[in-house]
Amino acid sequence: MSETAIEFVHVSKLFGHGKNQIRAVDDVSFKIEKGKTLCLVGESGSGKSTTGKMVAGLLPPSEGKILYKGKDVSTLTHSESKQFRRAVQMIHQDPYASLNPIRSVAQILATPLQHHHIVRSKPELYRKMEELLEIVGLTPPRDFLFKYPHQLSGGQRQRVAVARALTVNPELIVADEAVSMVDVSLRVSLLNMMLRLQKELGVTFLFITHDLAVAKHFAWEGQLAVMYLGRIVELGDTQDLIADPIHPYTRALITALPEADPVVTRTKKRLILRSPDIPSLLNLPSGCTFHPRCPLYEEGFCEIERPASDVVNINGHLAACFVEARKRGQEDRIPEFVRFGGVKV
Structure with a gap:
């Protein structure tokens, strides 16, 4: 396990x-x-x-x-x-x-190594720093140890961040x-x-x-x-998830991905959102917070209750969508009053 x-x-x-x-x-x-x-x-x-x-x-x-x-x-x-x-x-x-x-790459890497007592001597410190730079692909390491961040490219800086x-x-x-x-x-x-x-x-x-x-x-x-x-x-x-996206938001993200093949681009069906605007966290919509933008929105159903994150559960593949739960034969996972349009039964 x-x-x-x-x-x-x-x-x-x-x-x-x-x-x-x-x-x-x-x-x-x-x-x-x-x-x-x-x-x-x-x-x-x-x-x-x-x-x-x-x-x-x-x-x-x-x-x-x-x-x-x-x-x-x-x-x-x-x-x-x-x-x-x-x-x-x-x-x-x-x-x-x-x-x-204002710190060189050597100083940036040496600080945690010395603070946590990972190295005990100066020769060991330099061996460890060179090893770290080699691991992240900054070779030869001595060309980078004594440089400052402004002397590195963006990619080299990020490799130093990984090394740290x-x-x-x-x-x-x-x-x-x-x-x-x-x-x-x-x-x-x-x-x-x-x-x-x-x-x-x-x-x-x-x-x-x-x-x-x-x-x-x-x-x-x-x-x-x-x-x-x-x-x-x-x-x-x-x-x-990529092969069978359940939530309409996920499907919208996937259909928006650019394709290298122009034939695929022309034939690809895009999921068009009802609105491009993201609601404010200070004033969230009732029910499913995605419903104002959702192309699958059903009035009197989606805005009643916020779906649990696992209302759809297909072999551990989870999604928070009442419409998809019903489509995929998992209607029993939807609260009863939601199925009855918000009426408590």
């Missing part, structure tokens, strides 16, 4: 107070198995980065539990908390902002839009580098992106979770 690296159990994150309070993350549950990948994908403002920060321990949850190796992170002892913070590292979106401009995350031998890496600031021509090489690291080092990944094409490439052998307005609306193995 596979070991679970991290698990969210009905986790929510609230910001603000009173009428201005928003649920940036709302009742999210998932687990990532050790050595595997879960990719969070969705539009800006969907709660992906907030979820990633909670996984990394940078934000506490307002509701629910985050379990690390089966133990609630809020109950960890001081020594266990230190172990957790070493085990979970983060690669930030912007390599221009995440690296200290690897200094403490992490078990789980949260990669938050880790390739979005890099030229398109470099994205695949960075993604392949991280996939190679996962296989060689057994690192678990939570990969966050707004680009479904990137998610598809990186998490092809893992799982994909689609987020919308703070909630996971679909979750499943990536290959199953």
Whole structure:
């Protein structure tokens, strides 16, 4: 049986107070198995980065539990908390902002290595730093050790950020839009580098992106979770989800992907949303929050109750859509009063 690296159990994150309070993350549950990948994908403002920060321990949850190796992170002892913070590292979106401009690459890498007593001597320190740069493809390492961030390209900066995350031998890496600031021509090489690291080092990944094409490439052998307005609306193995998307939001994202083949582009049926506008988190629609934009919207059905994230469950492939639950023979999973148009029976 596979070991679970991290698990969210009905986790929510609230910001603000009173009428201005928003649920940036709302009742999210998932687990990532050790050595595997879960990719969070969705539009800006969907709660992906907030979820990633909670996984990394940078934000506490307002509701629910985050379990690390089966133990609630809020109950960890001081020594266990230190172990957790070493085990979970983060690669930030912007390599221009995440690296200290007045520190050389050697200083950036040396700080965590020395702070956590991973190396004991100066020769060992330099051997370790060179090894890390070689792992992330910055060779020969001595050409990069004494450079400053402004002397590196965007792709090289991001590789240094990955190397820094690897200094403490992490078990789980949260990669938050880790390739979005890099030229398109470099994205695949960075993604392949991280996939190679996962296989060689057994690192678990939570990969966050707004680009479904990137998610598809990186998490092809893992799982994909689609987020919308703070909630996971679909979750499943990536290959199953891409082959048979259940939620209409997921289908809209997939049909919007560009195709290299012009014949496929001409014949591809696009799912047209009813509205391009994303509702405000301060004034969410009733029922399914996607219903104002949903092409499958049914009046008197979709706006009554918010569907549970697993109202559709096909062999572990989950989705939050009453219309699809009915279409796929899972009407018994829909609350009875929703089936009767909001009338309590």
